[in-house]
Amino acid sequence: MKSLFVIFLILSTSLIWKNSGDKIFSITWPEKTYDYSVNPRSDSKIQLGRALFYDPILSKDNSISCSSCHLQATGFTHVDHDLSHGIDGRIGTRNSMALMNLAWSTSFMWDGGVPALDRQTIAPITDHNEMDEDLKKVLKKLNKLPRYRKAFLEAFGAEEATTQNLLFAISQFELELISNNSKYDKYLRGEAQFNEQEQNGLQLFRNNCASCHTEPLFTSHKFENNGLPLDPTLMDYGRKKITNLAEDAQKFKVPTLRNIKHTYPYMHDGRFSKLREVLDHYTDNIERSSTLSPQLKKAIKLSSNEKADIIAFLFTLTDDDFLFNPKFGYPREFFSKE
């Protein structure tokens, strides 16, 4: 019996060592959650979606496109803007989300109000503070243009744009926005080395942050209250607006941290412009409330050097192949056809 216990002890210690040491433990990507059976992948849909993503025709006064707030070089988000703005300089209430690895997302927007990627684009197109346009008018505008008639015909077999086909095309482009070639990914695959600081940062990250920012997507897809005090100018209760449940007050979607070096400012309202401020929040300024994430109930303790190490690790999540992939950029060719 005693020897059994000793064997168990050795086994469990070695397992812990394997996970908490500087060894790489292999991380497999989960299956995509997007259901391609309804909207099968095709290059012509992707190219049409890309054109629509970059075309301000989606907005009421033809001034704002998706890319106005989702810029490729900054991880498809609106860098340096705490709250994003739409037509006529109208200011929204939240920081634009970074767009990447959406094929794995289970809900969309900071409050998860949109349950399917194909339905997401309706929100920015019709929102008063964003594009403020009517879906029917968008279709009318698109159907007048030969280049779109041709593109819809190629993509869906019908010249006439429909709401569903418009949304399916944009989804197809967004589904292509996959970021999986950062230094971190290469490190996991054994193609790159971490320096001591990055390695230490990874370890600290796994011990303190990874239960919500779960690898390899760096999000649990869940909604959490991360202890931010309510901004009295916004009074944004997040998920509660969607579910009408008190238990969801101040919960927001856990965002991915991939390409985080470039996606500032941070948090749903963009209140922090530096990663250091984010980490200081988690160690020093958590506001306790009944809906606070259970993971934050026990204080996170990090020294100044440890914070620097975590930031060094977070910088390894930058994926230049993603940020500068010409396939995701402005489709000059499409717009120069006429």
Added chain:
Amino acid sequence: MRILLFFLVLANQTFSQEKAELNFTFLFQGDSLQENTWYITKKGDSLKFETIRFFVSVPPKNEVSADAAHLVDWSKPETHNWSVPLNEKRELVITYGLEPLYHTASVMEGDLDPSLGMYWAWQSGYIHLKIEGESPSANTRNNKFQYHLGGYLDPFSVDKTINFGQIYESNVQIKIDLWDVFRLVNVKKENEIMIPGKQAVRMMKKMINGFVLLGAY
């Protein structure tokens, strides 16, 4: 032989009818509901109706098909008839509104097209029932009352699925008598419901009383 014949007749009966032809009629105290006409409710509110629209659908099994949902619009008589498949037991099972899968699936064709004004983009759900009009009882801008009843997340989902049992005739008439729809509604107190929640659930329960299957013929 006689037994075989019995089964043949039974089988013939079972498979003879797979669909029901629904017809929706809009009434007020039994008379056809008219536009630009003032009506007085049981609670004493004067009302003039402008918009009455609602979804009726077949509960989806695993996937959504655009044909299985239908938007009935008072102002469009061509929408007042809908052919609906019966289930395998020859029962007529329909939902007033749309079960949750309709709100989360990618299918957005036909009456499920979000551009038809029955969709909330910010929380991605269809409005199940929309009733709008004017009433001096409504202390709102231009005395408008607006009920946009929706919500698909528990515990505030407002869809109501009803099994009407086996149907032996194909023509089924459903009357929507606004007298009954408003029987329990106090327009002075509740005249604008535009978001899902407790209030919407309560209002849907009151209003759905006015939707009555008259019978098959």
